[in-house]
Amino acid sequence: MSAQLVAAQADLDFLYSDSVLLTAPMTALQAYCAMTSDVPGWLAKAFRIRNTISRRLNVANIHGFTRRDPAHVPAVGEHLDFFTVEAISDQQLVLTSRDTHLAVMVCMDVCGHSLSVTTSVLCFNIFGRLYMLPVGMVHGLIIKNMLAKL
Numbered sequence: 092m093s094a095q096l097v098a099a100q101a102d103l104d105f106l107y108s109d110s111v112l113l114t115a116p117m118t119a120l121q122a123y124c125a126m127t128s129d130v131p132g133w134l135a136k137a138f139r140i141r142n143t144i145s146r147r148l149n150v151a152n153i154h155g156f157t158r159r160d161p162a163h164v165p166a167v168g169e170h171l172d173f174f175t176v177e178a179i180s181d182q183q184l185v186l187t188s189r190d191t192h193l194a195v196m197v198c199m200d201v202c203g204h205s206l207s208v209t210t211s212v213l214c215f216n217i218f219g220r221l222y223m224l225p226v227g228m229v230h231g232l233i234i235k236n237m238l239a240k241l
Contacts, residue, residue, distance in 0.1 A: 094209035095178070095185050097196035104193075104220065105212035105227050110205055111238040119184035119199045120161050122206050126237040127156035127172065134233060145222075150190060193219035206241065208234055 096103065117125070138153060145151075153173035165176045174186035174197065184199040193214045200207045210230060214220045 094198040094200055096211040097194045098213045103211050104214040105223055107230055108209040109234050109238060110207040111241055113204050113206055113241055118181040119201050120164060122241060123184055123199060124159055124161040126240055128158050130156050192216055
């Protein structure tokens with residue numbers, strides 16, 4: 092299964108992908124829930140800083156990740172934390188977050204005993220590009236830490 096991207100690869104402003112071998116069979120949603128169940132304090136603080144800065148520019152707050160029961164499967168169009176569910180199956184979870192500054196897509200693919208997470212971003216303006224400077228620098232670290240929980 093190939094990862095879905097928010098736009099054609101040549102048009103993206105940011106693209107990151109990483110994968111991990113799973114120690115037990117799980118669905119893409121179960122993996123998401125495991126990865127986001129215990130957010131480190133530094134990431135929660137980063138979300139608060141992001142909200143403080145972004146609020147001044149009329150960008151909606153994101154409140155980070157919440158513990159959720161993977162038995163409750165969201166429908167397409169529902170929210171999963173600050174994302175909108177675009178597609179969901181046992182093998183794939185596709186999430187988006189869009190505003191006037193950027194569009195983000197996270198695609199989680201389970202293939203056999205492996206989970207891949209791909210994040211793609213399309214920036215619409217200078218604020219989106221400036222926003223992605225610090226985010227782009229730490230995104231890989233965040234994903235690696237989350238994947239380590241699996």
